[in-house]
Amino acid sequence: MIHIQNIAKAFGEIHAVQDVSFDVARGELFGLIGPDGAGKTTLFKILVTLLLPDSGSATVAGRDVVQDFRALRQMVGYMPGRFSLYPDLSVEENLAFFATVFGTTIQENYELIRDIYVQLEPFKNRRAGALSGGMKQKLALCCALIHKPDVLFLDEPTTGVDAVSRKEFWEMLQSLKKHGLTILVSTPYMDEAGQCDRIALMQNGQILAIDTPTGVENRFAKPLFAVRATNIYRLIQDLRQAPFTITCYAFGEFLHLTTQDGVSTGTIDTYLTERHHKQLEIKPIRAGIEDSFMDLMQHA
Amino acid sequence: MRNAVTTNKLTKRFGDFVATDAITFTVAPGEIFGFLGANGAGKTTAMRMLCGLLKPTSGTATVAGFDVYTQSEQIKQVIGYMSQRFSLYDDLTPRENIRFYGGIYGLKRADLKAKANAIIEELELGSVADKLTGSLPLGWKQRLAFSVALIHEPKVVFLDEPTGGVDPITRRHFWDMIYAAAHRGTTIFVTTHYMDEAEYCDRVSIMVDGQIKALDTPGALKKQFGVDSMDGVFQILARGTSTK
Incomplete structure (x- = not known):
């Protein structure tokens, strides 16, 4: 579903992503694990067509991230690391806005977001800017899903979020997976890695290892x-x-x-x-x- | 010896909303005190009051013996503060940042120079001491920010999620620095979302909806709630409140 081959991107002297290659299968929940500055966000932006790679190539859902960027934008859902909804629009207005931009309606794809949106419904007339952190995160996830994407990109959805809300968020991802969605998610929290089917450990723009969580643990060879x-x-x-x-x-x-x-x-x-x-x-x-x-x- | 921090029914209201609801606790000198809670539980409001940045609505509190109502300027002189959001100036070099903050706290020129050299040596920043701070990896910045927060040898240092997003090795180096500072007698008041870090604290308080729902050593809290990790304690106390 995602195919990444030798992708590299530098900003001046900083080599944000260096020769990264990996594949993500259809329906897989794939985690990109690494601290700030590992290159996770840069890689995400390349995959959702917001940034051009310096070299290498990548396809998402069979579309090239450079050549087919217009078609691809309809097929991916992207939740950036920084809260990117309209704080002055209400919960419902934000969702309707994103549905309209993608040429659809809330009703048409309600099934996919229902479990998450019912928790937001009591606050649907509240301005998004006035929501708590956990609620903002849920609304952002709904907005990223409202056009029923094939692949969902979540850039550090749980950073700065407390341990309880983090757990709830991962429960939501597990249930979204059951809808057949392919999910690429990044996180600096190592304890979340076990929730993924496979993970890539990333540091300083490079992949340290790609494996199942158990496979990564088994690589540790010393007493x-x-x-x-x-x-x-x-x-x-x-x-x-x-x-x-x-x-x-x-x-x-x-x-x-x-x-x-x-x-x-x-x-x-x-x-x-x-x-x-x-x-x-x-x-x-x-x-x-x-x-x-x-x-x-x-x-x- | 006098307590480093004391609060008695410390309360802050914003309109009808009670952000901090009658919290009472003390922190001993040299203690590492973990101040935990879900997002929106009222931690930041409480910390702002203790730092002398926000007047309480009611209750009392002292920091290093100074009253938060009447001696907030004295408090600012004897505390250190760092968070992930506010730390250093990216457009100054590490050496300039050290001199700038040291200068603000009134360190003498000769002391400043010695202090700057000592910090740069201790953190092994020699190769980047004269490059812009903004170009350093986050982990280096955070360790430097912590040293700078200690530059005036404060009695109490407040650390607001100091290790968020930092790689696992640097995160531990950071805690080595916290231990060392506590060992020298500095009181550490720290918030974190990493539950393994809660275990490193001498005592931990957990805030829920503005109130302190639990306060004890990590060992005693785990025993009290019948779980084997601080994550377990936190999940029991804070679950069900985060969806508000």
Whole structure:
């Protein structure tokens, strides 16, 4: 459904996207995971025909993003990272406006947005600018869907959104997927990656890895341990000094410790007990997406 | 030792809307205090009052011993502040930003120079110290902004979503800096949407609809709500209010 081949785009000296290639299948929920400045937005703008690539080619729904841009604009839905609706129009007016621009009506494609729009309906006469963050996000999603696109592009829909609203948003995406929509979504939150069928990890304009979430986790090849003790601040400093340590980072209530091969919990326990750490807890763990991302970043 | 922050029934109304509803808590010196809540729960309003930028409607509050009603100028002298939106001037170099903010806080010329060199060395910014700040990666900017927020050795530093959009390694380097500052005795008052970061705080408060619904150590909160992560605690407390 999306075919990207050797796409590159630079702004002066900044190489925003460097030689990126990947495909997204029909009906797939594909995540572009990476921090600010990874090149996610630039790639999105190229795919929705708002920016010309310097080199390479891409097709979306079989249409070339440069040659067939007019036809393509009818076929894609795009929710930019920054709130881009009309703050002085009401909820209903915004939706009607976007429907009209695409030559359709709210009624015609209501089925697709119904589940989301019913939550907005009590506020349909409120100005979009006066909505809460979560509501703005839902309205923007409705506006991106109202012309029944084949492919939906969501650029960081959950950035700056609280953990509860983020979860709700992903539930909406899962139900949209059931309508057969192909969805490309970007996010800086690693914990959202598991919701996608496949993900591309992106950093500094380059793809670090493309795989299923489980596949990305399985790429992590070094021994990994979760460690905690009463004094986390001293623990992190001691572990970073340890001869067997490769990296040591905070991960919630535990530290994640990557070590050289052949290191056991016993080795770590002895080292830390010698340094008088109390209530030690050390256990080998499987890597998560964030562990893999950090590992890949350091080898990029 | 005197508390770094105290509030007692601190309230702010905008017309009929109660943005911050009688919140009461204290923060100890050198504590890392996580200030959590859904979007629109009233965190920003509360922080603006504590920073001396907004007069409360009722209740009392002190920051570093100064009263938010009558001593807001003294408060501004002894606090640091940074957020993802407001931090540094993109059109100044890192060195100029440090000198500018240091100058505003009244640091002497000789101290400023030493301070600038120390920060640039500590953050390993030597190669970009004289390039425009706007050209730096976000993670570098945020770490620099944090150092600048500490330049006048404030008693309390307010961090409003300091790590939003930052890559996972830099995010952790940032928390290393927070730990180090707290270790030196600076009180840290921080908001975040990353629930793993809530675990790094000494204590966490969770605001829902203007009120503080929970306040304790991460360990005690998880026990209280019978879940194994702060995300679990947050989902229980904040769910159902975000759709308003």
